[in-house]
Amino acid sequence: MSLDGWNTLLVLGGIxxxxxxxxxxxxxxxxxxxxxxxxxSGGDDDPEWAGRLAAHRARRPATWRIEETATDPRRLADVIASARPDETLLVDDLGxxxxxxxxxxxxxxxxxxxVDELATAVRACAARLVLVSPEVGLSLxxxxxLGRAFTDxxxxxxxxVADACDTVVLIIAGQPCRLKPVTAEPAPTAVLPPVRTAAGSPGATVPTQTGPVSAQTGPVSVQQVNGSGPALPESPPVTTPDPPADATAPDATAPDAIGPDGPTAPSTARPATAxxxxxxxxxQLPMPDExxxxxxxxxxxxxxxxxxGLGVLEQVVSFAAATQGTPTPAAWQAVRVLLLHGDHAGGVAAGTVAGESARRAEQARAGQGVLARLAAGSAASLQVVDAPTAAPIEHGPALSAEQVESSLRYGWRLAEEAADAGVQLLVLAACGAGTEATAAAVLAATAGAEPPAVLARVVTxxxxxxxxxxxxxxxxxxxxxxxxRRSSRDARDxxxxxxxxxxxxxxxxLLGATARRIPVLLDGPVGVAAGMVSRDLAGQTRHWCLLADHGGHxxxxxxxxxxxxTPLAELRLDLGEGANALTVLPLLRSVLALAAALPPRPDEPAAGAGEDGPAAGEDGPAAGEDGPAAGEDGSEPEPVEETEPDFREPEPHGPGPATTQPAPQPADSSGSRAG
Structure with missing residues (x-):
């Protein structure tokens, strides 16, 4: 189970x-x-207890700092309350x-x-804190x-302590069960009427509403449908920009092109819809083929x-093979670019021009601008997605809980529709005011980063x-x-x-693409911030992501x-999120096509079969000066064990090298080819 996102955590369990x-x-x-x-520590009269403590000490890494409070138990609250934000504390145990x-x-x-002093210290702890405690309430x-006093x-x-912690886990027979926060039960789906998706597939059960979500008109609608959950907005249209006259689109009918469902055998289990x-x-989402x-x-x-060979681009072949489920992966033919347009209000957008991101989004819809032209050159379709505008995070939450829920399901459905349309690769792009600073804030919350260290300079x-x-x-x-600072670091929060x-x-x-086994190409702050958050929801998502370039960000x-x-390139383009990925995409396709089409290396001739080697049929060398020649009595000659000559460092004669003559090289009998 994934427990990422906690700050104070109580682990309960029996003996x-x-x-x-x-x-x-x-x-x-x-x-x-x-x-x-x-x-x-106990006395010498209790060797069993001493053995338990020794086993605990043996498991601890040598880098951990050990602090004991047995001589002054009331100091435990002071240790917890004085912990710094960059520290991690493990208290074992409260029993x-x-x-x-x-x-x-x-x-x-x-x-x-x-007890109240300890709970107050846990609630105010600035560090990441894990407390271990025995659960004795289930016993007789x-x-x-004294036993009753201890259990009480x-x-x-x-x-x-459980009330003070943001996460509580109960361990039963080695299996963790999450007690807090309580996860909601899946919403019933039997009452949802079937509707058609934007791609025209009749099988999805997704309620729709009229009109796309707009950053100018407000947040995503969360009206209930039959009491089963938030309604999802209608998906924006998918456009395929006209390629330039000199561009050569990839051949979708090539022998090595993969089909809409990929080369892997289709799963018998129907994936869950948004x-x-x-x-x-x-x-628990699918993993690539290991x-x-x-x-x-x-x-x-x-x-x-x-x-x-291919150098660093070998990882492209390995990634494509794992996500396609075959050791001979084919080049991606059907590619879709998702351009996410969402602005952030407040100080995170300082230095941006008002309305600039909306203008870029309209350019892309019209097939103009950098991203649309790069997509056209790669024969990739483009879908511009409007996300709700985020409120100033310095004053309050960026979104409501309902907006987060609806946005997550909306993104999941976008990946579903891409899979139903036969898309083999998704490219995440973004344009919006304040996205870089927001990504830095998310990294500070999920990875403990210092915001000034991960916030790029502002360029006018x-x-x-x-x-x-x-x-x-x-x-x-x-x-x-x-x-x-007191809020939970849960992904939704x-x-x-x-x-x-x-x-x-x-x-x-990212979650929906992982569920439908579609790889995703990233290269910007919104994409990697989403990768950090999705990792806390499903750790499998990062294995379906490929990073084109970090862009110097x-x-x-x-x-x-x-x-x-690992970034595939270091172009350091600054043309907007998604531009690096589309620039690298033709190279990735070429590598995959080359790896799929090249024949195996022909067999190399055996060592010693060259011009100076013995002719066929000639007698082999004698086994020894007085011994019989090989093959004289019809028996096989004894194999001669090859030994490498001992290496001896030449003795220098005065300053400089020992000699100016090249050292004689032993003959190569390994059979490896030159070069």
Whole structure:
């Protein structure tokens, strides 16, 4: 299960349930961890307890800082309250803390005040905090007064801490069960009337409303249909820009072209539609083929190519093979560009020209402008999608919870319609005021980044650096993060508080594309910010994403590192999000077509069969000076074991090299070809 997005988390579990191992796995990737041990070490008369503590110590990485509170249990609240925002704390466990408190030597004057102090510290903790505690409420009532005092006290502590934490997980027999926040049940879908999608397929059960969503007219509509969930807006039309006269469109009827459903065998299970799916953390979506990618790379090594092969572009072949499910992937023919148009109000849009993003979107609709011309040159269709305008994040949430839900489902349906239309590759593009600063805010919330480090400089239309606008954007992000410092870092909360409409729709596109096994090409801040959020909903999405170029953008470079995406090029174009991807697309197609069409390398001649080798039929070398020649008595000659000569460093004679004559090279008997 995915638990990304938490800030304070309580892990409950019984004895030997695996709660400590689970808690340790949650913080394993943190840069620094403070491990707070609460239990006393015990005496020499209890070797079993000493063995348990030794096992815990052996599991901890050497880089973790250990802090013990057994001698002063009331200090635990101070340790938690004083933790810095860049720290990660693991408290293991509250059962040991309660046991020490019950010791007469540490008995507090007011038990209730002590528990309230701990809960207050947890609620105000600025660091990422994981607390482990035994769940003893499911057992029988102890028969001793001390046992009853322990279970009563620990039950009170668990309730108080669980109320203070934003996430609570119960471990049962090693299996995590999320208790808080409670995920909603999937909405019933039997009452939804079937309608036709924009592509004309009759099978989808998606309720529609009249008119597309517009950034000028307001947020996405969330009116209920039969009480089953928010209605989805009507999808915008898909346009195919006219290619330039000298452009050569890819041949969709080529022998190596893949069909609308791809080369993989169709799944027998019908994928969930946008109206049916329950978008929540821990979603289980398809993964690419884990064998096809390595097999494709191994196949490349056998092809008849000069030099060292395709270099970094091998990963394109591996990615296409994994997403297509075959070691011989074909070039993508049907490509669709989704241009997400959504503005962000407030300080994040400082330095932008009012109405500029709307003008760019209208240009694309008319088949004009940079993105439309690049799409035409690649024979890719273009769909301009209007997302709701985000409110100023420094003053309040960017979107309501209903808008986030509707935007996620809207993006999912856009991916569904692309799959139904036979699209084999999606390209995410975006244009909107304030998108770069919003992406920096999302990275700060999901990856712990420092906003000034991931916020690019603001460049005016005349090519000048506008530091005043950059500082205004930094201040807006700072105020937004301060406003949400107590908020949950759940994916939906990040979208509502900081993300905005375009990132929410892009997140839905990535989730829907993963569900329908469509790869996505990214290259800008909106796309990678959506990748960070979708990772917290379904970790499989990043495996279906390919990064064309980070464009020199610090936020894209950082998100790519977190998501494990390696940029394919370093063009550093600044023509808008999506332009890099469309510029690189012809190169990717050429590489895939080349890898699919090249024949295997012909067999190489055996070593020693050249001009100077022995002629066929000649006697082989003698086995020894006095031994019989090979083949004289009809027996096979003994194999001669080849040994490499010992290497000896030449002794220098004075300064400079030992000799000016080239060292004799041993004959190559390995059979490898020259070059």
């Amino acid at each position: 030997r349930s695996g709660k400590s191992e689970f808690a340790e796995s949650l913080v394993a990737d943190a840069a620094t961890v403070r491990y707070v041990a609460t239990a006393p 040991g803390w309660v046991a020490v408190l019950l010791d007469p030597a540490h008995q507090p004057a007011d038990d209730t005040a002590t 009532v102890p028969t001793t007064p 006290a620990l039950g009170t502590v668990n309730r108080a 109206a049916e799916v329950d978008i929540r953390p821990g979603m 064998y096809a990618g390595p097999q494709a790379v191994e196949r490349l090594a056998t092809l008849d190519v000069p030099g060292t 239309g005349g090519g000048e650096i506008d530091d005043i606008a950059w500082m205004a954007r930094c201040a807006a992000i700072r105020d937004a993060l301060h406003r949400t 990040v979208l509502a508080e900081l993300g905005g409409g375009d990132i929410a729709v892009a997140t839905g596109v 610090p936020a894209v470079a950082l998100a790519a590192d977190v998501l494990g995406l």
